[in-house]
Amino acid sequence: MRKFVVLSLSLVTAFMLSLVWGADQLGGVTETANASLKVSELDWDFGYSPKNTTVTHRYVLTNVGNKPLKIINVKPACGCTSAPLTKNALQPGESTDLEVSFSTKSFSGKVTKTVNINTDDSANPVTMLKFSTDVGSAVPTLIFEPQDGYVLNFDTVMVGKKASLKLKLTNNDIQPINLKLIEVPPGLVDAKLKKEKLNIGDASELTVNLVNKDNSEGFFNKTVTMQVDGHVDYRVSLPVMGTLVNGNKKN
Numbered sequence: 001m002r003k004f005v006v007l008s009l010s011l012v013t014a015f016m017l018s019l020v021w022g023a024d025q026l027g028g029v030t031e032t033a034n035a036s037l038k039v040s041e042l043d044w045d046f047g048y049s050p051k052n053t054t055v056t057h058r059y060v061l062t063n064v065g066n067k068p069l070k071i072i073n074v075k076p077a078c079g080c081t082s083a084p085l086t087k088n089a090l091q092p093g094e095s096t097d098l099e100v101s102f103s104t105k106s107f108s109g110k111v112t113k114t115v116n117i118n119t120d121d122s123a124n125p126v127t128m129l130k131f132s133t134d135v136g137s138a139v140p141t142l143i144f145e146p147q148d149g150y151v152l153n154f155d156t157v158m159v160g161k162k163a164s165l166k167l168k169l170t171n172n173d174i175q176p177i178n179l180k181l182i183e184v185p186p187g188l189v190d191a192k193l194k195k196e197k198l199n200i201g202d203a204s205e206l207t208v209n210l211v212n213k214d215n216s217e218g219f220f221n222k223t224v225t226m227q228v229d230g231h232v233d234y235r236v237s238l239p240v241m242g243t244l245v246n247g248n249k250k251n
Helices: 002-027
Strands: 037-039 043-049 054-063 069-076 095-103 109-119 126-135 142-145 152-158 163-171 177-183 189-193 203-210 218-229 233-245
Touching: 037 109, 037 126, 043 054, 043 218, 054 126, 054 233, 095 109, 095 126, 152 163, 152 203, 177 189, 189 218, 203 218
Parallel strands: 043 126, 043 233, 152 233
Antiparallel strands: 037 054, 054 095, 054 218, 069 109, 109 126, 142 163, 163 203, 177 218, 189 203, 218 233
């Protein structure tokens, strides 16, 4: 009986040692190299947007893996959406922008669309982006002045010249509201709210300045998106457009 107990203890000890040795061996295995895509957000809400315009949003794509990531293609779900890819390979830790543009021309009311990103991320080869908007509906608790200020149009501006547009925003809610700018096109314009907290009937002013840091030329169409919090919470997307021309060029 004693021999049986000793033998059993020896077998248990040998088994435990083998587990420890196996764990040590696994700890010494080199980590597998993989590319991995991370997106700033998978779902974007434009909120209210005007008809017959284009709204845009900038997604940030980052390779959080430890080997280069290849972006094979980007496929919007319909012809109303464009998402041109500026870079199709990302080193570990590298990021790039993907600007998605949506034409509201053929839509009214609530709309949801998708864009698929195909990569060589073995764990997640297809990443689906989704965005939504409410096209042409009346904004619930804000009055815009001028009324066509819902679209900020700079018309034609010489490259290097300063230009600004102002939009009056009046609180038409049954309670105080808070305003917050959540997306402004970087490098092209800057935007500032005179007041972010408005009591009933109070007004604020949104000033949008054209900065054009890259001194680019041609037509532009971007979006300033604002969050409104009151008895209902929502967003408003204001298209910002214009044409930049070089006055020094000779025909």
